[in-house]
Amino acid sequence: MKKSYYLFNPVRLSRKDNTLQFTPFDEQGNEAGPCRYIPVETVSDLYVFGSLDANSALYNFLGKHGISAHFFDYYEHYTGSFFAKEYLLAGKMQVAQTRHYTLRNKRVALAQKFIEGAAFNILKNLRYYHNREKDLAASISQIEKYATQISATTEVPELMGLEGNIRQTYYAAFDTIVAGFTMENRSKRPPKNELNVLISFGNMMCYAACLDMIYHTQLNPTISFLHEPGTRRFSLALDLAEIFKPILVDRTIFRVLNKREVQPSDFATDLNGCVLKESGKKTFVKAFEERLKETVKHRTLNKSVSYKHLIKLECYKLSKHVMGIEEYKPFKIWW
Template sequence: MRKTYYLFNPGRLSRKDNTLQYTAYDEQGLPGQVKYLPVEDVADLYVFGSLDANSSLYNFLGKQGISVHFFDYYEHYTGSFMAKEYLLAGKLQVQQTQHYTSKTKRIVLARKFVEGSAFNLLKNLRYYQGRGRDVAQEIGQIEGYVAALSFAPAAPELMGLEGNIRQTYYGAFDRLVPADYAFGTRTTQPPQNELNALMSFGNMLCYSACLSQIYHTQLNPTISFLHEPGTRRFSLALDLAEVFKPLLVDRLIFRVLNKKEIRPSDFVQDLGRCVLKESARKTVVRVFEERLKETIQHRSLKRSVSYQHLIKLECYKLTKHLMQMEEYKPFKAWW
């Protein structure tokens, strides 16, 4: 099975026959350790340091179907190199576009994404409520917002309710993590404290994981339903990420902080920004990869599937809805 590789250090990536050669640079910018990645072993690359590569290398990656996702120093996602859209199908493209342009059809899908997100984050809160954390007020408020989803006339109103749900949810975080961390308010550009830095980094990993799975289906990643399509982003990945962030990102945050896999000393304040040190980023990536590979017993398929495969199954369910084969129902955790 192909794997995801994470490149944290500055370096150069080049082709060596049918192998990828990665040469890391040291602090002086001089070539250091060389690693070889068998191309048939690589699913995609996540690049967190500066990377030297030429067009010949990207041509090679494109032919091999290998995507490259780029992040800047502050852990912001900046873009992706995606191989040629080899699976796009004209009929599905037409249906996906029509579901976006039709207000009636779009609101159905947009509402489903918010419902799935709200259900899964409520699952997180109820887990901790059952273990003595007082989050009953937040649960009640979120349930009220969920009840109002059916009255939202369009995607912007749904986004407003989704924002209220998230804000209420974040208000409970201070009771779910050690006292060393205070959430305050959600800040992204830039993240102002440790919890916000962790959340931004985890959300970008989730977004990229969703984008990678969309790429291996016939869906067009630029046409979305909850988030407004943009000229420079793959907005359908944002829609899918809403469903999976409570399971892949929020639970990761609770784990690494409560188990002290990451400590306050793993963060650094830099020019009004809070960022993770490289060692902490590697820890988050390791836990995130473990989570993607973790399997559950799927109720409908009657077999074990990984969280990574759950994202692809979500794409297939969305495809069936667009082709009017089966109504889309967002993934909802049952454990």
């Protein structure tokens, strides 16, 4: 079974026969430990947080086997990805997807679905903790009011403003859900405190996971409906991430902080803001990966599927919608 690999330390990556050779190195470029060999058939993708030394031959090897690599900077910001040549893109799908973007009513209808799914899953999180003696009634009531306004919107910027209000109310409730950490205001580049760091880091991980699943469908990742398509970004992954952030990212944050798996000592503060130390990154990534692998019984398929596979199923549903086969309904937690 293929799996994701996370690279935190400086490593030299090369090909050894039909395996990937990982060689750690120090600041002077000298080997700093034993090499590790991983069969290429077992690798689905790479998440790179440290220095990666590789040549074009290696990337050709990765491309041949359909292995993507996602890169993050010092502040845990997603900076880009390497993908093999698109092997599933179809002209008919691209035309249909573009049409749904250019026709305002079709675009708004899809954008509403993304916010509808996100709001539902956000409320599910809040009600979960409200039923466990966390007083979140005011937040739930306010978000419910915002959610009733989604269907009345007629423009994407109006929807984005509504989404911002929902998120602002939701993030303000984090202080009640999580003990020992305060949210204050949402800050991004760079994050100003621990909760903001985890949200930014987790959102980038979710974005990369959605992007990876889109790659394995006929959808074009640069043509989106809620977020405005732009240069040098795969904005469709941002659309899908709205639905899955409450499920994958936020629940992981609540777990690692409430169970004290991530401690205040796992963060560092400097003049530019707050950052997550390597120890904290490893702990969060481990919990996030466990969340992706967790399975639920799918009501339609009548079998257990992983959260990661749920993202791919969402891509298939979106594909059917733009092709006029079946109306898209956003994923909503049913348990």
